[in-house]
Amino acid sequence: xxxxxxxxxxxxxxxxxxxxxxxxxxxxxxxxxxxxxxxxxxxxxxxxxxxxxxxxxxxxxxxxxxxxxxxxxxxxxxxxxxxxxxxxxxxxxxxxxxxxxxxxxxxxxxxxxxxxxxxxxxxxxxxxxxxxxxxxxxxxxxxxxxxxxxxxxxxxxxxxxxxxxxxxxxxxxxxxxxxxxxxxxxxxxxxxxxxxxxxxxxxxxxxxxxxxxxxxxxxxxxxxxxxxxxxxxxxxxxxxxxxxxxxxxxxxxxxxxxxxxxxxxxxxxxxxxxxxxxxxxxxxxxxxxxxxxxxxxxxxxxxxxxxxxxxxxxxxxxxxxxxxxxxxxxxxxxxxxxxxxxxxxxxxxxxxxxxxxxxxxxxxxxxxxxxxxxxxxxxxxxxxxxxxxxxxxxxxxxxxxxxxxxxxxxxxxxxxxxxxxxxxxxxxxxxxxxxxxxxxxxxx
Amino acid sequence: xxxxxxxxxxxxxxxxxxxxxxxxxxxxxxxxxxxxxxxxxxxxxxxxxxxxxxxxxxxxxxxxxxxxxxxxxxxxxxxxxxxxxxxxxxxxxxxxxxxxxxxxxxxxxxxxxxxxxxxxxxxxxxxxxxxxxxxxxxxxxxxxxxxxxxxxxxxxxxxxxxxxxxxxxxxxxxxxxxxxxxxxxxxxxxxxxxxxxxxxxxxxxxxxxxxxxxxxxxxxxxxxxxxxxxxxxxxxxxxxxxxxxxxxxxxxxxxxxxxxxxxxxxxxxxxxxxxxxxxxxxxxxxxxxxxxxxxxxxxxxxxxxxxxxxxxxxxxxxxxxxxxxxxxxxxxxxxx
Numbered sequence: 001x002x003x004x005x006x007x008x009x010x011x012x013x014x015x016x017x018x019x020x021x022x023x024x025x026x027x028x029x030x031x032x033x034x035x036x037x038x039x040x041x042x043x044x045x046x047x048x049x050x051x052x053x054x055x056x057x058x059x060x061x062x063x064x065x066x067x068x069x070x071x072x073x074x075x076x077x078x079x080x081x082x083x084x085x086x087x088x089x090x091x092x093x094x095x096x097x098x099x100x101x102x103x104x105x106x107x108x109x110x111x112x113x114x115x116x117x118x119x120x121x122x123x124x125x126x127x128x129x130x131x132x133x134x135x136x137x138x139x140x141x142x143x144x145x146x147x148x149x150x151x152x153x154x155x156x157x158x159x160x161x162x163x164x165x166x167x168x169x170x171x172x173x174x175x176x177x178x179x180x181x182x183x184x185x186x187x188x189x190x191x192x193x194x195x196x197x198x199x200x201x202x203x204x205x206x207x208x209x210x211x212x213x214x215x216x217x218x219x220x221x222x223x224x225x226x227x228x229x230x231x232x233x234x235x236x237x238x239x240x241x242x243x244x245x246x247x248x249x250x251x252x253x254x255x256x257x258x259x260x261x262x263x264x265x266x267x268x269x270x271x272x273x274x275x276x277x278x279x280x281x282x283x284x285x286x287x288x289x290x291x292x293x294x295x296x297x298x299x300x301x302x303x304x305x306x307x308x309x310x311x312x313x314x315x316x317x318x319x320x321x322x323x324x325x326x327x328x329x330x331x332x333x334x335x336x337x338x339x340x341x342x343x344x345x346x347x348x349x350x351x352x353x354x355x356x357x358x359x360x361x362x363x364x365x366x367x368x369x370x371x372x373x374x375x376x377x378x379x380x381x382x383x384x385x386x387x388x389x390x391x392x393x394x395x396x397x398x399x400x401x402x403x404x405x406x407x408x409x410x411x412x413x414x415x416x417x418x419x420x421x422x423x424x425x426x427x428x429x430x431x432x433x434x435x436x437x438x439x440x441x442x443x444x
Numbered sequence: 445x446x447x448x449x450x451x452x453x454x455x456x457x458x459x460x461x462x463x464x465x466x467x468x469x470x471x472x473x474x475x476x477x478x479x480x481x482x483x484x485x486x487x488x489x490x491x492x493x494x495x496x497x498x499x500x501x502x503x504x505x506x507x508x509x510x511x512x513x514x515x516x517x518x519x520x521x522x523x524x525x526x527x528x529x530x531x532x533x534x535x536x537x538x539x540x541x542x543x544x545x546x547x548x549x550x551x552x553x554x555x556x557x558x559x560x561x562x563x564x565x566x567x568x569x570x571x572x573x574x575x576x577x578x579x580x581x582x583x584x585x586x587x588x589x590x591x592x593x594x595x596x597x598x599x600x601x602x603x604x605x606x607x608x609x610x611x612x613x614x615x616x617x618x619x620x621x622x623x624x625x626x627x628x629x630x631x632x633x634x635x636x637x638x639x640x641x642x643x644x645x646x647x648x649x650x651x652x653x654x655x656x657x658x659x660x661x662x663x664x665x666x667x668x669x670x671x672x673x674x675x676x677x678x679x680x681x682x683x684x685x686x687x688x689x690x691x692x693x694x695x696x697x698x699x700x701x702x703x704x705x706x707x708x709x710x711x712x713x714x715x716x717x718x719x720x721x722x723x724x725x726x727x728x729x730x731x732x733x734x735x736x737x738x739x740x741x742x743x744x745x746x747x748x749x750x751x752x753x754x755x756x757x758x759x760x761x762x763x764x765x766x767x768x769x770x771x772x773x774x775x776x777x778x779x780x
Contacts, residue, residue: 056554059550059554060550060554063547063550064546064547064550066506066507066546067506067542067543067545067547068543070506070509070542070543071539071542071543073510073514074513074528074535074539075539077517077524077525077527078532078536081524081525081526081528081529082525084517084521084525084528085521085522085525086521088519088521088745089519089521089745089746089749090749092517092518092753093749093756095514095517096514096515096518096753096757096760097759097760099507099510099511099760100759100760100764103507103767104763104764104767106507107764107767107770108767108771110771111771114775118774118775118777118778118779165745165746165748165749166748167748167752395528395529395532396595396603397532397595397604398600399600403536406536406540410540410543414543414547417547417551421551424554
């Protein structure tokens with residue numbers, strides 16, 4: 001393995017690990033605030049128990065997210081010193097703002113965790129709201145920096161070096177709005193469905209358990225609207241990618257030839273040597289419609305890009321299919337669940353729906369990983385699109401494969417432990433007998 | 445002194461953030477050290493007190509280190525990339541230490557209650573707390589000694605290992621570890637409600653305080669040989685004398701206050717002591733960020749970046765300090 005590949009693998013692993021905790025740090029506080037808000041008006045102990053459990057889960061994941069985020073901030077320099085040299089002065093500011101937003105989240109999570117019997121219920125709820133808001137804001141700042149790597153603005157290139165820097169222009173880069181919207185919705189959809197799915201799974205065995213019913217409803221209330229809006233936000237993103245990152249779009253859609261009225265290819269194996277897709281299902285005019293909302297529009301294929309500047313097409317295409325496939329499924333399950341809730345009926349009495357929701361529990365995170373694969377692998381060979389190559393940014397330090405292996409083992413180990421702890425802390429049903437069979441649904 | 449340029453203010457902000465990290469997260473590391481060396485009949489009560497004082501959210505204290513990193517790569521980009529290349533190995537080990545420490549602590553708090561599980565996580569937490577400050581100090585020592593250079597291509601050992609391996613860097617590592625342990629022991633005398641446990645930590649604070657003094661002398665002696673720039677800045681520069689006198693005074697005050705059981709005074713004096721040591725180092729190598737080549741003026745990013753970052757710092761501080769004040773108020777207030 002070359003040092004460049006080892007560095008990319010380590011970065012992918014660190015990001016892929018951290019993103020899970022970052023997403024939960026955005027989504028879980030919203031769930032916990034909703035539960036507490038309900039408790040304030042209903043005084044129902046189930047709502048209080050949910051708020052407390054979710055808060056504990058948030059604390060475990062938050063601590064792991066904090067340390068893995070610290071690792072990432074260093075890894076930017078350890079692995080990509082050439083990148084930070086160029087990018088630091090242009091896009092460093094959102095990172096410092098992110099630091100403050102993250103710290104605000106930590107402070108109010110501390111108030112929330114230890115403040116149950118020290119501050120008024122209203123103040124406590126507000127602490128939770130601040131956790132949720134600052135968590136979302138810190139995610140937005142980081143995604144803005146990534147959007148800048150995709151569509152860099154806010155400087156001029158003079159002899160290959162950035163000059164006349166405008167950090168504000170860099171923040172408002174063309175992909176910033178689309179990417180932050182897409183990622184924030186993804187965080188709520190994945191977390192909401194993960195929680196709903198876990199409790200749906202438990203309800204399949206214990207359908208009368210009022211605790212799991214309440215948790216399921218709140219999970220759906222957070223996850224379903226986001227999952228429904230996500231395809232629309234994806235459409236905005238696709239149009240933006242078509243305009244500013246044609247190589248990425250061509251790789252996502254495995255479009256080798258520039259053409260008007262381009263078809264949409266579903267599935268299939270892209271072959272980079274022969275420039276064709278095997279076993280794919282073609283929908284005529286589909287891609288032109290999706291990318292430009294015009295069936296006749298011309299879509300740039302990979303033939304318009306020098307071969308040395310192609311990303312790895314099969315990876316990007318496959319990851320894109322996974323993301324879109326999961327996103328569509330989640331949107332359908334969201335629609336189904338919301339239609340049940342809007343008719344004021346019970347989710348828990350429909351085993352088929354419960355199974356569908358339970359199936360959605362892990363896949364939201366899979367879709368997020370796939371989406372980041374699309375945006376990161378799809379930008380290669382560039383680290384800053386059109387400006388700096390990944391190979392120019394990597395550290396001269398040799399032997400990176402060993403640190404990569406070390407971090408891989410560490411993250412695998414941590415992943416197993418976190419999964420076990422969450423199982424022990426969050427998933428097991430509470431032992432209050434009265435919460436079982438606390439009310440009997442109409443169908444029983 | 446030079447006029448107050450944005451670059452100088454931001455370099456100062458780097459030291460302020462490092463100061464906050466040392467005073468807050470440093471004590472967390474030190475707590476882990478005392479967990480490792482918990483002894484005597486009250487061993488478990490000592491460990492409980494340490495765990496209670498830290499609390500898992502406080503991994504957030506690493507945000508101060510993140511702020512140092514972010515300020516460096518935004519405002520002094522060549523400094524960050526050169527440190528990241530030359531100190532790749534120790535920084536990687538520091539990161540492993542931070543991850544293992546924070547995770548092990550959380551897992552111990554929320555994991556199984558059975559004794560073997562608790563002990564296993566505890567040992568990992570404590571060992572990582574011991575190794576990480578050592579390496580942090582080694583990194584600081586390497587910078588101070590002027591041993592962080594651009595890679596020469598002369599080979600792996602010359603470029604990536606020997607710069608940070610020396611008696612001086614090792615002594616700065618030991619000094620850092622002892623300072624963190626001292627700080628934590630002093631804090632814990634105030635946290636303890638049980639007078640016996642309080643006395644345990646008073647004795648530990650006094651012992652580590654004396655060890656800090658010896659390590660500081662040793663470091664200074666080695667600086668004369670290995671880090672002439674810092675030696676000159678610490679010993680011969682006129683502005684160094686008042687800093688030295690104040691550092692010595694606060695160290696003595698801290699030990700006297702511990703001896704006479706004035707623990708609040710001891711805490712203030714210990715914080716002053718570690719703060720003055722840090723600023724003493726910063727002033728000794730002023731105006732260099734990486735002596736002897738990258739300084740505040742020649743490594744600074746374009747003016748517009750510096751101005752905007754100052755603005756971001758002001759906004760951040762306006763949000764952060766009231767929030768922190770509120771947090772401490774909540775923690776101090778009795779349960780309703």
